Amino acid sequence: MNKSEYWVISRIRDTVENARKRYHSIVWIHFWLTMSRCITGFMLYPYLVxxxxxxxxxxxxxxxxxxxFPPLIALFFKLWAGNISDRFGRRPVFLYSxxxxxxxxxxxxxxxxVWHFYVLLVLNGLCLNLFAPAMHAQIADVVSEEKRMEAYSLNNIAINIGISVGPLLGVAVYQLNPPLIFGAEAIVALLTVWVVYLKIPETLPQSNEQTAVPAKQPVWLxxxxxxxxxxxxxxxxxxxMVEMQxxxxxxxxxxxxxxxxxLVYGILRTVTGVLTAVLQMPITLWSKRWKSTHVIFAGYLxxxxxxxxxxxxxxxxxxxVAExxxxxxxxxxxxxxxxxVSMMAKPQVRARYFSLYDLNLSLGKMTAPVLGSVVLVSYGGQMLFGGLAAxxxxxxxxxxxxxxRILAVKTKQMPEASEEVG
Structure with a gap:
């Protein structure tokens, strides 16, 4: 091994080690679990029909x-799903879900x-809708406000790795033996239980943990x-709605x-998955210098x-370019x-906030495909995508x-949060 090769390997090793130390171990555990779950999930869902x-x-x-059908049921389930994690803790949800x-x-x-799948896919969706808000709440439990955006970015990277890898693996497994796809995701679910049991402690804030069950807080906010x-x-x-189009x-x-x-559709989807997996963290770190209001408005533009x-x-x-x-x-x-969302939520309602926040995805899934297809057939693509742009x-x-307004109120309560206000 020459000096240049040794230098490159040393730099990579140092970068990996610094990244490992920068974030709480729970964040990394959720990263690997999310990536595994998304790889097998995207192996399965494109081929279910x-x-x-x-x-x-x-x-x-x-x-x-x-x-x-499952998103329709999940729409009502999300109104109280986060309450379970806020009342009884993150760990029970991570084990039983x-x-x-x-x-x-x-x-x-x-x-x-087919009716078997109607029932089973609803149950599968309910389990996922229990797990996700508890995971986002736990990240907020263990990560300081200044690093939360990076932690959620890691989660987004894990999802996009699944988007990039899962469908290709799904094609190979489906051609070999279709039921193996269900078995692969089942193994990941069982592996999640084992990892949680060994590695993830309870992180529900102590003051909330002592009063959660007796207080009988309202199920929905x-x-x-x-x-x-x-x-x-x-x-x-x-x-x-755009994502569902x-x-x-x-x-x-x-x-x-x-x-x-x-072929064009496949290329465009691959481009988005790979770019997100590669650029998510650099973009997140680069955009930290911007005010939250500026970043969010730029995203909409x-x-x-x-x-x-x-x-x-x-x-x-x-x-x-559009992709x-x-x-x-x-x-x-x-x-x-x-x-x-994590800044808005008090510790005792974090999981419920994230559970309710996921309603936007359910509403998009319920409305966008039907409305989009009607507009596309009746008025064409210019009206569909131009209308979405407006x-x-x-x-x-x-x-x-x-x-x-939200961040201004937060600043009055916590002056150290003033850097977030645009």
């Missing part, structure tokens, strides 16, 4: 309904009717007292402009650019908005005003 139609003889409509998923996924291997959270959720729904109507739109539209390019310049290289706008927006908005510009302005 195909599995139900080919293996069970279901109609395309019935199979699609099995995918769309993946254990239940293990049995659900094993049951999918032996499912023989009232609108009058927590209206900033509900308004923030409403203003983020258009972001997920990517997963639903976008292939149909590309079909109008490209012969090899599936990038999404406006995404919509305008897709609506009015659907040429391949322009679409690559870069999407990637930048996702890297800026997701960690920063989660940090704002909606994002409007909601971005209101979001800027809302977060300015």
């Amino acid at each position: 195909i599995y139900m139609t080919e293996q069970l003889g279901a109609s395309a409509v019935a199979a699609a309904g099995a995918i769309s 993946p254990l239940m998923r293990f049995f659900v996924l094993i049951a999918m291997v032996f499912a023989t009717e 009232g609108l009058a007292s927590h209206w900033p959270l509900y308004l923030l959720i409403l203003l983020t729904v258009p972001i997920y 990517i997963n639903s109507t976008l292939p149909l739109y590309l079909k109008e402009h490209f012969v090899d539209y599936l 990038l999404l406006v650019g995404y919509g305008l390019i897709y609506g009015f310049a659907p040429f391949f290289w322009m679409l690559v 870069c706008c999407w990637v930048m927006s996702d890297m800026l908005l997701d960690p920063r908005l989660k940090k704002v 909606l994002l510009l409007l909601t971005g302005v209101f979001q800027l005003l809302l977060i300015s």
